Amino acid sequence: MTAILNADLHCHSTVSDGTLTPEALAERAKARGVELWSLTDHDEIGGQHRAMAAAHAVGLPYLTGTEISVTFANTTVHIVGLGFDPDHPSLVQGLAQTRGGRGLRARDMSDDLARVGIQGAYEGALKYVGNPELISRTHFARYLVETGICADTNEVFRKYLTEGKPGFVPHRWAQLGDAVRWIREAGGVAVIAHPARYDHSPSQEYALFSEFKAHGGQAVEVVTGSHSPAEYVKYADMAIEFGLAASRGSDFHSPDESHCDLGALPYLEGRLTPVWDLLADRIH
Numbered sequence: 001m002t003a004i005l006n007a008d009l010h011c012h013s014t015v016s017d018g019t020l021t022p023e024a025l026a027e028r029a030k031a032r033g034v035e036l037w038s039l040t041d042h043d044e045i046g047g048q049h050r051a052m053a054a055a056h057a058v059g060l061p062y063l064t065g066t067e068i069s070v071t072f073a074n075t076t077v078h079i080v081g082l083g084f085d086p087d088h089p090s091l092v093q094g095l096a097q098t099r100g101g102r103g104l105r106a107r108d109m110s111d112d113l114a115r116v117g118i119q120g121a122y123e124g125a126l127k128y129v130g131n132p133e134l135i136s137r138t139h140f141a142r143y144l145v146e147t148g149i150c151a152d153t154n155e156v157f158r159k160y161l162t163e164g165k166p167g168f169v170p171h172r173w174a175q176l177g178d179a180v181r182w183i184r185e186a187g188g189v190a191v192i193a194h195p196a197r198y199d200h201s202p203s204q205e206y207a208l209f210s211e212f213k214a215h216g217g218q219a220v221e222v223v224t225g226s227h228s229p230a231e232y233v234k235y236a237d238m239a240i241e242f243g244l245a246a247s248r249g250s251d252f253h254s255p256d257e258s259h260c261d262l263g264a265l266p267y268l269e270g271r272l273t274p275v276w277d278l279l280a281d282r283i284h
C-alpha cells in the first residue's frame, strides 16, 4: 500500500479514557475521511470486537489495537500494538495484569490529593470511568475540571498528577520486553507511541529504540497528535536509522479535550515504510 493513506491508528474510547464509545468513534472516523482505523485503548482490548463491528457497519477497514503502559528506565513509555488476535491468551493475561494495579493506585492518588485539600477525588473520578478496571489519571483530571480547581485538563497535568505534583503516585507498569512479546505472540506489530512525549535524554531515547528493536518491536509513531512538524522529521529519520516502519495516529480522546481530531494529521512521508504494509493481511 501507499504512505498516502488517511490511517488513524491511535485513539481512545470509553473502554479506557476516551469520552466516545467505540461505535461513535467508528462513525466519527468515517465522517472525517479516515481510510484505515484502529481503537487503541490503554491496557485494554475489551472494546475490540465492538470497534471492529462498528467499523464494518460504516465500511471502514480496521486493525485491532491497544496501548500498553510500560516502565522503562524509571519512566512510563507507551507501546501500541496493532493487528493482533484479540483473543490470544498471553496478550489477554498480560493486559489484565497491567491493568491490575490501577484501583489501588487511584486510591493512593486520591489520598495524596486529600493532603492538599482536595476531597473525594476517587469517587469524583469514578463518575467519569466507563470501565471499572481502567481508572486513569484522565478521569481524575476531568473531576478537577468539574470542581473548578483547574480550567481544563492541560492545566490539571501542569499542576497535579505528574511527577513532583500533588496526586502523582509512582507506578510499575509492564516491562518493555513483555509488552512487545505479548503483542508479537498474538500475531501483532509493536509500535513505540509518541516518542517525543518522554522526558528522555538522547542516550535514554537511543536505549529505548535499541532495546525495543532487540525485543522484536517493528514500528514507531512518526505522525501523531502531540508531535510538532519538526518532530515528524526527527522521528522519520530515526525510523529509517533503526529500520522501523512508521505509524500515524491522532491519539484522539474527546471532542472537548483533544486538539487533534480523528483523521486530521498530515500524511507520512513517502520515504517511510508505513506500518500498514506489515499488516496488510490483518486488516479486516
Ligand code: AMP
Binding pocket: 017, 042, 069, 135, 136, 137, 138, 153, 154, 157, 158, 253
Ligand atoms: P494513566 O495511564 O492513568 O497514567 O493516564 C495517562 C493518560 O493521562 C494519558 O493517556 C493521557 O490521556 C493523559 N495525560 C497524561 N499527561 C497528560 C498531559 N500532559 N496533558 C493531557 N493529558 C495527559
Ligand code: MN
Binding pocket: 012, 017, 042, 138, 253
Ligand atoms: Mn489517555
Ligand code: MN
Binding pocket: 067, 078, 193, 194
Ligand atoms: Mn500514550
Ligand code: MN
Binding pocket: 010, 011, 012, 067, 251
Ligand atoms: Mn494514547
